[in-house]
Amino acid sequence: MPLLEWRDEYRTGIRGVDYEHEELIARINAVYALVEAAAERDEVIDGLGEIYGSIAAHFALEEQMMRRYEYPEYDAHRADHERLLDEIRDISDAYEQNVLTDRQAFECRLRDWFQNHFSTHDARLHRMSGMREHDPVSDSTLRGMIQNAKYRLLNRRR
Numbered sequence: 001m002p003l004l005e006w007r008d009e010y011r012t013g014i015r016g017v018d019y020e021h022e023e024l025i026a027r028i029n030a031v032y033a034l035v036e037a038a039a040e041r042d043e044v045i046d047g048l049g050e051i052y053g054s055i056a057a058h059f060a061l062e063e064q065m066m067r068r069y070e071y072p073e074y075d076a077h078r079a080d081h082e083r084l085l086d087e088i089r090d091i092s093d094a095y096e097q098n099v100l101t102d103r104q105a106f107e108c109r110l111r112d113w114f115q116n117h118f119s120t121h122d123a124r125l126h127r128m129s130g131m132r133e134h135d136p137v138s139d140s141t142l143r144g145m146i147q148n149a150k151y152r153l154l155n156r157r158r
C-alpha cells in the first residue's frame, strides 16, 4: 500500500501547486517502497535525498509564487516549510545513524506533514485570485532544482 494517497481535498485549485503535490506524493511513495522492501542502505539514503530535494524544490517554488503575489501569510507559511525540511533532515540523519528503526514513526511523520500542511497552509493559497493561474515550471527546471537540493543534503556531512 502506498504511504500517501492523493485526495481531492488536497486540491488547491492552483495548477502549478497541484501538479507538484501529485508529483511529490508519487516520489515519496516510490522511496517509501524502497524502505519497505528493505532495499540497500545506499539506495535508501539516496532516496531520502530525493525526497528532501523534491520537497525543497517545491517549497522554493511556492515561496517564489507567494512573494510574487505578495501573499499576506507568507512568513507563517514559509516557517512551516522550514520546520518540515528540518524534520526531513532529521529523518535522513536518523536513518544514516541507524536510529530510525521504527517504521511507524517514519510513516506517521511523513503522513502528518502532508495532511497538515496541505490542508491548512497550502489550501489557503487559492484565496489569492492571481495565484490560481500559476503554471507549473518545466520538468527540466524542477529536476534541476531537485538535484541541487538533494546534492546539498547528501554532501553536507562529507
Ligand SMILES: [Fe+2]
Pocket: 059, 062, 077, 081, 117, 121, 122
Ligand atoms: Fe506550502
Ligand SMILES: [Fe+2]
Pocket: 017, 021, 058, 062, 122
Ligand atoms: Fe505545497
